[in-house]
Amino acid sequence: MTMKVSIITICYNRSATIAKAIESVLNQDYPNIEYIVIDGNSTDGTQAVIAKYSSRIAQYISEPDQGMYDALNKGLQLATGDVVGLMHSDDEFYDTGVVSKIVATFMNTPDTDGVYGDGVYISNDTAAKVVRNRIGGAFSLDKIKKGWLPLHPTVYLKKSLIDKYGAYNLDFKIASDTEFLLRYLFKYKIKMFYLQQYIVKMRMGGLSTSYARAFEVLKEDYAIYKFHNVNPIRAVFQKKLQALSQYLKK
Incomplete structure (x- = not known):
């Protein structure tokens, strides 16, 4: 069984x-994908778009939620796969063979708990130009202490681990993915494999939105690193430097 x-x-x-995100999942060449879509009771026509693909979506919920991490937790509760990953509604897979490569990695390294890879940020326009590369690089605990974490949308974890170590912490409203990754990688030291392949294309938001959220993300990141007994000043500062350096390399 696959x-x-x-x-x-x-x-x-x-x-x-949302249509591009959905189609990038449905167009994957890997046959055994359980696709779960959680909508927060959209009012702009999103639900009508999703309905066009309903026959190929395994689980679909549309209802109010307490934010993105509450919605993700609903998805995790519904997931029945051996491995779980995310596809954000503004993103797309890099190509149609991504999931096949991820599965092959798990199959070839059976002691691996999770797989992550690389991503690219693309402009939020019809040109969809590459704005910045995000190269994951090899995993190490020392790098985590210096603010490094794998790119969240490239991370695929065994479902058994999620059942064991828990879902997203709703105490953190906009950076709970950082806490989630720190918990799994730093606290529980799960075995991660770096797949040196592009996994996802992520669409950039507007500048005003990005800058408006930047300070709030910074505050939550500080609190999260402190919560996990990682030097928060060092980690947050170096995390921002890493992001800047990869932007400048583009």
Whole structure:
């Protein structure tokens, strides 16, 4: 029996981008994908777009939620795959063979708990130009202490681990993915494999939105690193430097 991969997409008022995200999952050449879509009761036509693909979506919920991490937790509760990953509503897989490569990695390294890879940020326009590369690089605990974490949308974990170590912490509203990754990689020291392949294309938001959220993300990151007994000043500062350096390399 082939490995089942659960992929979760959460969305709220993303009628302009949700079709590309859905199609990038449905167009994967890997046959055993359980696709789960969680909508936060959108009001802009998103639900009508999703309905066009309903016959190929395994689980679909549309209801109010407490934010993106609450929606992700709903998806995790529904997931029945051997491995779980995410496809955000503004993003797309890099190509149609990504999931096959991820599964092959798990199959070839059976002691691996999780797989991650590389990503690219693309402009939020019809040109969809590459704005910045995000290269994951090899995993190490020392790098985590210096603010490094794998790119969240490239991370695929065994479902048994999620059942064991828990879902997203709703105490953190906009950076709970950082806490989630720190918990798994630093606290529980799961075995990660770096797949040196592009996994995802991520669409950049507007500058005003990005800058407006930047300070709030910084505050939550500080609190999260402190919560996990990682030097928060060092980790947050170096995390920002790493992001800047990869932007400058583009």
